[in-house]
Amino acid sequence: MSPRQPNPAPLESADWDGPYIRYDLVKEFVVALVVVTVLIVLLTVLFSSPDDRPVTIQQWSRTDPAGFVSTAVTELDGSSEVATYGPPYNHTPGTGQKIGPLNLQSAAGVHFPIDTARDFVLNPLGSIPGNAPLAGALKTYQAAPAAQQKSWTDAYTKGLDSATFTGGVPQLPPGDYGPVAPMMASLAGMAQTGGLDGALLNANQFYQTNYTKPLLFLSGGDYFESRAEEQHLLGEQWGMMNETGSYPGQVWLWLYTFWYQVAPFDTSENADAQVWALMMLLSLAFICIPVIPGLRSLPRHLGVHRLIWRDHYRRVEGNS
């Protein structure tokens, strides 16, 4: 085979024995770097980047005090989404998503123990010094049997429906709320000063980078979700792909979020685990394309390569 005549059926694993062209890889890289850098700087100058301020519990309690207090009561009585989440935060029977018979969530166990009553309400309130009535209310609540505690929190939850808020502090109609009323009023006050954000973050140590507790508390309320909904970040809004404002988001997550929109995942209680498993399978298939019969020979049948290598085919087929 002469070097000017390309091999019509090259041995794919061998070094190319057909014609060559001079090709400056280093120059190509430098040009690519310059072009790409100029493009990136241009995009930066034109569009900048989003940086919406984070939501705080202080902001939540001031903007939506009713929502904050009603969430706080559910954290206290253990009926909240966080309190009943299961692993890795707590042991709750019947929790944990499944992939068929496999419950990997439960198998992993509790690694970040959170008792919402203790961590979100009682301990932060207990850190407030010099408030004898509050200290007394806490002592009364913690000494009461579980049934009594539930009676107070149930009454308080019902009373919240008719509550008014003065300066962010809840005023409920008369009822048997026991110590829960002054506890919730103090918690709302603490939240509005920003003290609860700090107390949840720095409960055990000065230096902290773990925002699990404040983030879980925020995620239990509607305010946080409503802010996300405004920005089209919710799951059912294909939010995984979106960014705040009008910026492009993580477009490469399109297939991951797609499954959540279709049956059976859109109504499944185990959607997260099922979608994760499906995506792992598809990712494995993607990695293993070279060894999957049918898929590995698909490009040859699709023929796009004839466009890419049209000069080569013109040389080979034109000279036949």
Added chain:
Amino acid sequence: MWTERIRSRAVGALPPEKLLPDRQPAYVSSWIYVFGVATIAALLVVVGSGVILGLKGPAWWHESGVGKFFNSIHLWAVEVFFFAMVVHLWGKFFMGAWRGGRAWIWVTGAIVFLVSIGTAFTGYLSQQNFDSQWIASEGKDGLNSVGIGAFFNVADFGQMYTWHVILLPVAVVALVVGHVLLVRKHGVVPPYAAKVARAASAKEPA
């Protein structure tokens, strides 16, 4: 001797003229071929801007105009990186670029694509703004559902930031280096057999 054996294997697989060739097969003549190097160029800008962001720490990009500028460079570099990588991936798929013993080139490329998605995910989590709060809040459910959340806590900024600035970039760069060295070793995949060759082989007696 181990040194001699390793050296002769390395030089055997990648002699200088293969490591840094000054010529390519004539079939390398399409614009689709520039997207691999464009991806690497974008990755360099991502890492470079990331290094600058790391020099001043996480508060800087919220507090200063220059910090915000480099934050924007980093974001758009990531968008250009994924853009170029996906176009490169499409091109390589349609070329059947795993042929001729090049399966590991495809495998390393596919893996680095997936690892890059993970790297971007930890980056979005490290922004310390509303977006990162929401992504952590949603992401935890996906990861918790398969037990990963017990070990990889998206609400732990310290953990996510460390994964993002060192652990995952090291993996990405190592995979890219391996990927490129394999391309240099095996050469760019040749075209599928031409129609004239297939017609000729069809006429041959069985």
Added chain:
Amino acid sequence: MREMAGRLGPLRGGLAAPAVFNLNSPAHYVHWHFFQMSVANVILIGLMIAVFILALVIPFPKREIEK
């Protein structure tokens, strides 16, 4: 009405160089049956496909075959 300034947060200290186009406003979305995507994402994906097609069809500068 959301607190826009508080939401975005002014840059404290240092000069703030505003972008030419402010993308911090609420996005527009493309809806089609159950499918919805932000205009920015649609543009990005459309550009990707367009660039891919262009890369295939635009002729590459001819190089002389080595003797």
